[in-house]
Amino acid sequence: MSIKKRKAEHIEICLNEKVDSDHNYWNDVRLVHNALPEINKNEINTRIDFLGKQLEYPIFIGAMSGGYEKGKILNDNCAKVASELKIGFCIGSQRAALENPELIESYSIVKQYDIPFVVANIGGVQLIQQDDKSPLTLDQIEKIINMIGADAVAIHLNLAHETVQPEGDQNAKGILKAITQVAQRFPVIVKEAGSGISKEVAFLLKDAGVKAIEVSGLSGTSWTAVEYYRAKAQKNKNKERLGKLFWNWGIPSPISVLECKATNLPVIGSGGIRNGLDVAKAIALGADSVSIAKSLLKNALKSSEDVKKQIEIIGEELKVAMFLTGCKNIEELQKTRYVLTRKLKSWN
Numbered sequence: 001m002s003i004k005k006r007k008a009e010h011i012e013i014c015l016n017e018k019v020d021s022d023h024n025y026w027n028d029v030r031l032v033h034n035a036l037p038e039i040n041k042n043e044i045n046t047r048i049d050f051l052g053k054q055l056e057y058p059i060f061i062g063a064m065s066g067g068y069e070k071g072k073i074l075n076d077n078c079a080k081v082a083s084e085l086k087i088g089f090c091i092g093s094q095r096a097a098l099e100n101p102e103l104i105e106s107y108s109i110v111k112q113y114d115i116p117f118v119v120a121n122i123g124g125v126q127l128i129q130q131d132d133k134s135p136l137t138l139d140q141i142e143k144i145i146n147m148i149g150a151d152a153v154a155i156h157l158n159l160a161h162e163t164v165q166p167e168g169d170q171n172a173k174g175i176l177k178a179i180t181q182v183a184q185r186f187p188v189i190v191k192e193a194g195s196g197i198s199k200e201v202a203f204l205l206k207d208a209g210v211k212a213i214e215v216s217g218l219s220g221t222s223w224t225a226v227e228y229y230r231a232k233a234q235k236n237k238n239k240e241r242l243g244k245l246f247w248n249w250g251i252p253s254p255i256s257v258l259e260c261k262a263t264n265l266p267v268i269g270s271g272g273i274r275n276g277l278d279v280a281k282a283i284a285l286g287a288d289s290v291s292i293a294k295s296l297l298k299n300a301l302k303s304s305e306d307v308k309k310q311i312e313i314i315g316e317e318l319k320v321a322m323f324l325t326g327c328k329n330i331e332e333l334q335k336t337r338y339v340l341t342r343k344l345k346s347w348n
């Protein structure tokens with residue numbers, strides 16, 4: 001099956017089926033209310049510095065697939081909003097454009113906008129040999145960075161997804177070495193895609209020279225769930241069973257933020273972020289920013305106005321959470337008191 005067709009199937013499934021993990025662990029984080037905040041809500045400042053660039057909110061639009069018919073619309077709408085609201089933008093995997101130059105335009109459209117921080121994207125498994133597929137070269141990595149004028153390249157780790165995907169790549173030997181080589185030449189952010197990153201892996205990534213980590217933990221989109229639906233449609237019983245069994249596989253997003261923060265690298269909290277209160281919780285746990293993918297998908301395919309409205313609402317919710325915890329700025333929010341409740345307690 002072509003990448004283009006597979007990406008289209010992913011989007012349709014994300015739009016029309018239940019693909020979230022069964023539990024959203026952000027619900028188990030509580031911020032401690034401050035009845036005497038002694039600040040003026042209108043003076044709250046949500047600006048951050050991320051790897052030397054200023055964002056007006058600690059928010060990235062998360063990586064979502066390009067490389068198919070609607071990819072250009074999605075990238076255009078999201079890039080426009082990122083430039084207007086001065087937030088970060090992560091593009092979806094650019095592998096399709098390396099294989100089919102006709103698709104380059106669906107990504108390079110991003111270059112038309114002045115966005116404070118743009119992140120290119122490629123899969124970790126593509127950096128090493130996979131059966132008959134050769135590893136990507138550093139020149140190809142440079143090409144995807146230049147394709148969108150990126151400030152950094154995200155390498156996504158998605159082995160739970162690859163394992164359930166009927167046509168997924170199964171070799172993970174040598175990925176860390178390959179990441180090290182890319183990180184020696186370009187600014188690299190390593191991200192998961194729904195299963196989270198542990199402390200042990202985060203320290204290996206730090207040693208590899210990675211500049212930041214996006215956790216993408218368990219709480220939101222489950223890619224094993226997405227592949228469950230594809231396997232079912234293809235009548236692939238073994239993969240269907242695997243998808244169901246590993247539906248809730250991974251490290252809860254809030255725990256992954258805490259574990260990755262131990263490295264002192266900049267951390268992007270993600271996986272299941274739906275609103276401004278979730279954003280505040282991620283920052284309180286030590287994240288420097290968040291990234292939001294599936295919650296924005298429907299609007300991202302509709303219009304830039306709809307995405308903009310949604311993110312403005314999230315920004316306002318974040319400010320309310322900051323007001324009620326007495327935090328004037330993001331540095332203060334990073335130090336505010338939180339409580340881990342229910343299912344998160346057993347992870348601590």
Ligand SMILES: Cc1cc2nc3c(=O)[nH]c(=O)nc-3n(C[C@H](O)[C@H](O)[C@H](O)COP(=O)(O)O)c2cc1C
Nearest residue numbers: 063064065092093156193216220221271272293294
């Ligand atoms: C439709 C869709 C497409 C995605 N495509 C990519 C991708 O190409 N590259 C990537 O690194 N992550 C991709 N992701 C994963 C997200 O960036 C994110 O890590 C994950 O979905 C968890 O965040 P969420 O719960 O906010 O969706 C995709 C997510 C969605 C919903």
